[in-house]
Amino acid sequence: MNKEFKIAVIDGQGGGIGKTIIETLKKEDLNVEIIALGTNSVATSRMLKSGADAAATGENAIIFNSKKADIIVGALGLLVTNSMLGEVTEKISEAIGKSKALKVLIPLEKCKIFITTPTDLSLQENIDNAVKIIKSNLN
Numbered sequence: 001m002n003k004e005f006k007i008a009v010i011d012g013q014g015g016g017i018g019k020t021i022i023e024t025l026k027k028e029d030l031n032v033e034i035i036a037l038g039t040n041s042v043a044t045s046r047m048l049k050s051g052a053d054a055a056a057t058g059e060n061a062i063i064f065n066s067k068k069a070d071i072i073v074g075a076l077g078l079l080v081t082n083s084m085l086g087e088v089t090e091k092i093s094e095a096i097g098k099s100k101a102l103k104v105l106i107p108l109e110k111c112k113i114f115i116t117t118p119t120d121l122s123l124q125e126n127i128d129n130a131v132k133i134i135k136s137n138l139n
Contacts, residue, residue: 012038022036038057
């Protein structure tokens with residue numbers, strides 16, 4: 001697969017957000033490689049079934065692929081150690097933070113991180129906005 005951009009979609013727990021991000025990206029028919037990176041096998045499997053081109057699980061896979069990705073997409077909690085009920089390790093949050101990739105992060109109140117904005121958007125509206133940001137940075 002010789003696609004120009006590598007997008008790493010990272011998720012944990014049940015992988016529902018990652019699944020929705022991948023499905024939304026796939027609808028756009030972009031010439032990109034989507035790599036599903038799960039903190040656990042359930043999340044990885046769910047994202048792979050949603051159409052990811054490749055998948056891997058665990059801390060090392062996330063660290064390794066964060067260095068290779070052009071764009072990283074996931075919940076804002078990925079930058080916070082011990083978020084997602086402890087699934088995000090210090091090494092994971094550090095690798096994502098240090099990555100040279102464009103980071104497109106979706107705010108989720110479940111992580112107890114609040115972003116002050118003039119509007120309250122639904123999860124799907126935030127994912128749609130994330131995909132718009134990704135598309136504008138592919139050109």
